[in-house]
Amino acid sequence: MSLLDVRGVRKAFGETLVLDDLDLSLDEGECVVLIGASGSGKSTLLRCIDLLEVVDDGTIHLDGQDITDPRVDADAVRARMGVVFQQYNLFPHMSVLDNVVLAPVRVHGVPRAEARERATAMLERVGLAEKAHARPDDLSGGQQQRAAIARALVTDPRLLLLDEVTSALDPELVGEVLDLLRALRDEGRTMLLNTHEMGFARRVADRVCFLSGGRVLEQGPPEQVLENPQHERTAGFLSRLHT
Numbered sequence: 001m002s003l004l005d006v007r008g009v010r011k012a013f014g015e016t017l018v019l020d021d022l023d024l025s026l027d028e029g030e031c032v033v034l035i036g037a038s039g040s041g042k043s044t045l046l047r048c049i050d051l052l053e054v055v056d057d058g059t060i061h062l063d064g065q066d067i068t069d070p071r072v073d074a075d076a077v078r079a080r081m082g083v084v085f086q087q088y089n090l091f092p093h094m095s096v097l098d099n100v101v102l103a104p105v106r107v108h109g110v111p112r113a114e115a116r117e118r119a120t121a122m123l124e125r126v127g128l129a130e131k132a133h134a135r136p137d138d139l140s141g142g143q144q145q146r147a148a149i150a151r152a153l154v155t156d157p158r159l160l161l162l163d164e165v166t167s168a169l170d171p172e173l174v175g176e177v178l179d180l181l182r183a184l185r186d187e188g189r190t191m192l193l194n195t196h197e198m199g200f201a202r203r204v205a206d207r208v209c210f211l212s213g214g215r216v217l218e219q220g221p222p223e224q225v226l227e228n229p230q231h232e233r234t235a236g237f238l239s240r241l242h243t
């Protein structure tokens with residue numbers, strides 16, 4: 001069974017049907033990148049998976065559990081996922097270390113000393129050991145984003161969801177986040193992310209999914225989808241990016 005299984009998901013906002021009978025599954029250790037036009041529903045899909053939005057129809061299974069069942073404890077489900085957004089959302093009044101310590105202590109009930117140990121190791125892992133006691137505002141955008149990734153990873157989530165984590169960064173800072181995500185992929189982290197940068201998608205994805213018309217219209221290895229798209233709409237989307 002897949003680690004994540006999205007089946008027939010439908011989500012509308014008022015009259016706007018955003019996800020329409022969408023299917024998507026992720027195997028353990030896979031890194032899947034969603035691409036598609038602005039407004040095609042990439043963020044909405046991630047928000048549905050993280051239970052920040054309630055689906056209108058369909059199901060989402062995580063490790064075999066139907067997390068869209070209204071009886072599930074949404075907080076407990078969310079505790080098994082790590083989420084990183086475009087804006088890093090670090091608490092500005094806390095040190096980087098305290099930002100990373102927060103979830104293990106508050107959500108997972110890890111004793112503070114142990115949480116600090118884990119957080120310190122995670123900051124080292126993302127190359128920020130020397131910034132542990134700095135305030136987020138004193139970090140570069142790339143460093144803040146790596147801190148946000150450390151915060152998402154410190155609870156050892158089953159699935160990492162990343163929504164345009166490089167789009168707010170200056171181009172020269174994108175590389176350090178890309179390198180980190182590639183390393184996490186190589187360690188076997190299961191990741192679902194979206195991006196507008198096809199170079200980024202090509203370098204990190206095991207599989208690229210093109211969203212259009214509320215569903216995954218085309219998917220496959222990055223070189224196939226990005227260089228030899230089978231569907232006219234995928235080709236059209238990609239060619240507009242190059243003009």
Ligand SMILES: Nc1ncnc2c1ncn2[C@@H]1O[C@H](COP(=O)(O)OP(=O)(O)OP(=O)(O)O)[C@@H](O)[C@H]1O
Pocket residue numbers: 013016018036037038039040041042043044045
């Ligand atoms: N909370 C909301 N209320 C109303 N409409 C919404 C809401 N969230 C998203 N939408 C609409 O749903 C559609 C899909 O939005 P979404 O943010 O998922 O697209 P996206 O693919 O992530 O776009 P982008 O690439 O610009 O980030 C858009 O038409 C958007 O206006």
Ligand SMILES: [Mg+2]
Pocket residue numbers: 042043044164
């Ligand atoms: Mg979006």
